[in-house]
Amino acid sequence: MKPNLKKYWSRNLKYLLILLTIWFSVSYGAGILFADNLNSVRIGGFKLGFWFAQQGAIYVFVILILVYVRLMNRLDKEFDVDEK
Amino acid sequence: MDVQSWTFTLVGITFAMYIIIAIWSRASSTNDFYVAGGGVSPLANGMATAADWMSAASFISMAGLISFMGYDGAVYLMGWTGGYVLLALLLAPYLRKFGKYTVPDFIGDRYYSNIARTVAVICAIIVSFTYVAGQMRGVGVVFARFLEVPVNTGVFIGMIIVLFYATLGGMKGITYTQVAQYCILIFAFMVPAFFISFQLTGNIIPQVGFGGTLSDGTYLLDKLDGLHKELGFAEYTSGSKSMIDVFAITFALMVGTAGLPHVIVRFFTVSKVRDARMSAGWALIFIAILYTTAPAIAAFARTNLIETVAEKNYSQMPKWFSNWEKTGLISFEDKNKDGKIQYVADPNKNELTIDRDIMVLANPEIAKLPNWVVGLVAAGGLAAALSTAAGLLLVISASISHDLIKKQIKPDISEKSELVWARIGAVIAVCIAGYFGINPPGFVAAVVALAFGLAAASFFPAIILGIFDKRMNKEGAIAGMVIGILLMLFYMMKYKLGLFGGGTKDDWWFGISPEGFGTVAMVVNFVISFTISRFYPAPPEEVQEMVESIRYPRGAGEATHS
Numbered sequence: 001m002k003p004n005l006k007k008y009w010s011r012n013l014k015y016l017l018i019l020l021t022i023w024f025s026v027s028y029g030a031g032i033l034f035a036d037n038l039n040s041v042r043i044g045g046f047k048l049g050f051w052f053a054q055q056g057a058i059y060v061f062v063i064l065i066l067v068y069v070r071l072m073n074r075l076d077k078e079f080d081v082d083e084k
Numbered sequence: 085m086d087v088q089s090w091t092f093t094l095v096g097i098t099f100a101m102y103i104i105i106a107i108w109s110r111a112s113s114t115n116d117f118y119v120a121g122g123g124v125s126p127l128a129n130g131m132a133t134a135a136d137w138m139s140a141a142s143f144i145s146m147a148g149l150i151s152f153m154g155y156d157g158a159v160y161l162m163g164w165t166g167g168y169v170l171l172a173l174l175l176a177p178y179l180r181k182f183g184k185y186t187v188p189d190f191i192g193d194r195y196y197s198n199i200a201r202t203v204a205v206i207c208a209i210i211v212s213f214t215y216v217a218g219q220m221r222g223v224g225v226v227f228a229r230f231l232e233v234p235v236n237t238g239v240f241i242g243m244i245i246v247l248f249y250a251t252l253g254g255m256k257g258i259t260y261t262q263v264a265q266y267c268i269l270i271f272a273f274m275v276p277a278f279f280i281s282f283q284l285t286g287n288i289i290p291q292v293g294f295g296g297t298l299s300d301g302t303y304l305l306d307k308l309d310g311l312h313k314e315l316g317f318a319e320y321t322s323g324s325k326s327m328i329d330v331f332a333i334t335f336a337l338m339v340g341t342a343g344l345p346h347v348i349v350r351f352f353t354v355s356k357v358r359d360a361r362m363s364a365g366w367a368l369i370f371i372a373i374l375y376t377t378a379p380a381i382a383a384f385a386r387t388n389l390i391e392t393v394a395e396k397n398y399s400q401m402p403k404w405f406s407n408w409e410k411t412g413l414i415s416f417e418d419k420n421k422d423g424k425i426q427y428v429a430d431p432n433k434n435e436l437t438i439d440r441d442i443m444v445l446a447n448p449e450i451a452k453l454p455n456w457v458v459g460l461v462a463a464g465g466l467a468a469a470l471s472t473a474a475g476l477l478l479v480i481s482a483s484i485s486h487d488l489i490k491k492q493i494k495p496d497i498s499e500k501s502e503l504v505w506a507r508i509g510a511v512i513a514v515c516i517a518g519y520f521g522i523n524p525p526g527f528v529a530a531v532v533a534l535a536f537g538l539a540a541a542s543f544f545p546a547i548i549l550g551i552f553d554k555r556m557n558k559e560g561a562i563a564g565m566v567i568g569i570l571l572m573l574f575y576m577m578k579y580k581l582g583l584f585g586g587g588t589k590d591d592w593w594f595g596i597s598p599e600g601f602g603t604v605a606m607v608v609n610f611v612i613s614f615t616i617s618r619f620y621p622a623p624p625e626e627v628q629e630m631v632e633s634i635r636y637p638r639g640a641g642e643a644t645h646s
Contacts, residue, residue: 023169028334032334036322046295054157055379057162058162058376059372062372065168081637082637083356083637
């Protein structure tokens with residue numbers, strides 16, 4: 001692989017690692033593993049753990065994809081591998 | 085107008101619309117037929133993906149399920165949305181750059197092996213058929229309840245409509261009908277939700293009303309927890325499944341979602357890699373609208389239901405109660421002969437049985453909404469079931485005409501006869517699906533869960549490793565897929581169908597239910613693929629080059645044939 005593309009790929013993997021860590025922490029972390037602990041915190045009528053499991057995680061998923069799209073579009077341009 | 089005339093009118097208008105769209109967008113090449121000519125905009129593709137994804141189960145059954153599961157319902161909410169993050173980040177852009185028509189195409193080319201391709205075709209067909217049978221049944225049920233025709237007639241009408249636009253338009257026809265179907269189904273889902281949220285909490289947005297207060301000043305969810313405690317149920321906001329099982333089921337559903345061929349194939353229909361990424365984003369936005377509303381509806385419906393029936397006199401039940409009693413979906417047995425309905429957790433004292441599927445369908449009636457809303461829900465349920473059925477049929481027809489006939493049996497087939505075969509494939513698929521819809525095998529529920537487990541245990545690791553591990557070879561991938569699937573099948577048959585000696589909840593491995601076992605089978609697949617691949621030579625040079633080239637977007641042409 002050309003050195004340029006190698007760098008592009010490792011940056012891509014770094015983004016994936018960060019985004020998937022967030023993906024895991026909101027759903028499996030906040031929504032399942034630590035849901036009981038978070039349930040002692042309340043926002044409005046929601047217990048926080050319950051809110052993450054049934055609402056919050058889904059909102060974060062949407063944001064994650066949008067952030068990924070932005071990051072990758074920028075990265076493609078930076079390394080000149082975008083589609084003309 | 086009464087409910088039935090509204091239903092006929094709305095269903096008639098929407099069906100006419102689907103047919104007009106199908107005629108306008110008929111397919112003239114295999115490229116049109118398999119991937120809609122590859123020129124669908126990310127927004128339209130996102131909408132079509134959402135309609136494709138959200139089936140009769142999401143529309144009709146999910147809110148009801150959550151309503152009875154409380155917190156545990158999160159396995160579906162997170163499981164069926166979180167998979168899109170995996171799709172967008174790990175699969176869609178690379179598969180789009182690869183640029184072929186089907187999932188078996190990728191597996192066959194990446195692993196330079198027709199055995200791998202055949203394994204993938206078999207998986208794709210099994211997964212899609214088990215899914216589509218359930219959809220046809222859903223169509224039948226909606227027809228039966230709202231148009232008062234027999235279930236089988238309903239299945240038949242549904243078959244003819246799907247057959248018409250799937251064979252005529254292929255992916256192109258399906259995509260544009262699905263855009264229309266998404267609009268109808270989301271409108272039909274949201275209107276009653278707005279009404280009910282406003283009635284109960286004074287806030288029109290269900291996602292906000294969910295955490296809001298009732299007219300007596302207590303929070304809705306606190307009230308619900310209190311009611312549950314009184315009646316002896318597990319607290320609504322804590323649920324009753326074990327943590328490891330919730331974890332495993334959620335994971336299996338997410339990974340299964342990302343491995344389902346009819347979802348993956350959608351990302352071949354856009355023209356660029358960046359569009360593939362964005363269209364996964366749009367798809368999830370459109371799906372999230374329904375998936376964040378469903379748990380709110382579940383809580384509203386649960387509260388309404390308990391308040392209406394618990395400890396009330398049977399003779400004073402509202403009209404919807406007796407309507408649904410007639411269908412057998414609600415039943416009351418006055419065990420202690422006091423004329424009141426005891427709805428409690430203790431099965432010896434409980435006097436009320438409710439089918440969870442009626443929650444969404446009965447909701448407008450329970451909340452006393454106008455007749456046109458009830459008709460709208462019927463049209464929405466049909467849109468959800470038809471759009472999913474059509475998407476699945478296309479996968480089956482492409483597997484037959486493209487992966488089997490073009491790639492293996494008769495490679496020199498002309499484009500024109502391949503198109504004919506694609507249409508024949510669609511006709512065969514509709515007929516078999518219709519047969520299952522009319523004569524549903526008793527194990528349908530078990531089999532639908534199996535579809536996710538199968539996809540998780542077979543496709544997902546093979547595709548991920550194909551993209552991210554250049555060293556992965558055919559020996560590793562085939563061994564992983566075969567062992568993953570067999571392990572999953574074994575576990576499901578043992579604990580769902582009672583084969584191989586059967587077993588109960590206490591015998592589950594690691595306390596994981598068959599629904600969640602896809603997670604274990606997937607891990608096994610990964611480990612086996614990885615280990616075996618290291619004992620065999622690396623894949624040929626040109627395959628390694630292909631893996632490199634799918635990793636960056638430049639040069640993605642149209643999805644092609646060769």
